[in-house]
Amino acid sequence: MSEGLRERKKQQTRRRIRDVATALFVERGFEHVTIAEVAAAAEVSVNTVYNYFQTKEDLVLPPDEASPHRLADIVRRRPAGQAAVPAVLEHLRAEVRRRDRKMGLTEGFGRVLEMMRAAPTLTARLGDLGQQMTDELAAVLAEETGAAPGDPLPRMVAWHIGGFHALVYAEIGKRTAAGDSADDIAPAVLELLDVFEDLLGERLLTYAPRKDRPCSE
Template sequence: MIEGLRERKKRQTRQRISDVALGLFVERGFDNVTIAEVAAAAEVSVNTVYNYFSAKEDLVLPPEEASPQRLADIVRERRQGESAAGAVLTRLREEVRGRERRVGLSEGFGRVLEMMRAAPTLTARLEGLGHRMTDELAALLAEETGAARDDPLPRVMAWHIGCLHALVLAEIGRRTTAGERPDEIAVTVLELIDTARDVLGEHVLAYAVREDRPCSE
């Protein structure tokens, strides 16, 4: 679908607000910048900022990039013949290869990470986000596999997958803070993902494989 002029202007305004806010947060600290100051620097009204971002934290962790549904969505969209863990591993590899901002592999992310770690509300949101991702994934796995309500297996599998996801992000963060460049980090993290696949074993990698669906006649 071709993007219309109105949609393009809205997207550009949203991106400008986000970029301006992030620059101010990195320069002065998240807790030391108000929404009014973001609005003034972006040359929009405070109401306009809130029209695009419902909370100050969303300026750093936008819902489309930091969604509690992230792992569940990846698994829900997996290909036929692919397992839940396999789908997440594949997506992580794609995002690392693409040096995507979603996994923190963009130039200048080190300063953003330092800013986030210094802001209690952002660190709390990240911690809560990880738990919610695992919960949402566990619910999806239970539904797809038809597990009994008291069956712990979907939650155990979701925990394994969630920990793998967290490990990759933590390694990227650790190396970014140490001053490594995105290209260097990507090479090492791709090796880490391969190692994780070997360690997980077939029991995890063969869980919740999407079965082929018969073609409709």
Template structure:
């Protein structure tokens, strides 16, 4: 990575961290882009060059992507089904206390701010729906499902349900002030229960075979 790219990444990081601090302190709607720029010691245009809209400062497309579930399934190995790929990935993120799963340090202060902001809450809901839509399209393509076949969408919806359920549980426990280690243990227990409830057809659907 060259010096120019490193400086760019440092600027992006500084803007995002500054914005998040201000949003947590004062509320998302109460802080303007101009105030973020001033606090981060950059021009307003610099903020917009890196973050298309204000919500991207909290939910950057690179991390909060509609392709998240489809991307996990697309990258699965031989002999792994769509559902198990997602369940395995979620378990790994929990064990790593990953930011993507909401177990990173300080998230307990960030989540209430996000839930209190209507545009951020709406974006989270829309993101969940988009993840399911993109996953359904991927499953339909991979399995060669006929047009109008409801199965890819139903399987995607159940995987999306498990994903949303996990985030909801982590969020609830985070807001309640539970320790990350306790939240992680409860999250893993929840995933085990979810897997036990999913049918064998869902758990084996779209298993990747050697072509």
């Protein structure tokens, strides 16, 4: 079996396990479904489930989609000359326009959201995730700008970015719970981002422009 085919089969297995788990969690509640039941429904072993997902929570919030590195990675990857805040705004707009799964702009997400809100371990993980994203972003901004230890500016900018990032998800969640479709939600979220950008001052919008990087990066 070629490496490419093997990798595709692994991704198919991973997707099937997650889809089966999500359906069970939505039907019965996150806390009322065991890993063994997920494995049986997906027709794999318990060990196979754990090979793809280290924890039960990862089945709903996989690290590749719900990563504490998300905001820091967006900022690290911005092109030369672009400041941090515009980079995140641009990235979020692109995700909303293409109805990215990470944004929850997919059919059936409303029931998934209800399931997540009813599970204390998932809501706690989301809260921790938001704090971790902001903290890591602050560290990246401090490093890139050469901020002195104790300088509050990188943390304040990271807090603003983390705030509008969380606001986008809150807006999507609210509208999803109200029964709005992804096609109705997306324009409203884009408008929300426009309003937020209009409210920001020049200092925030121009903070931490990325410098040219060596070609070896």
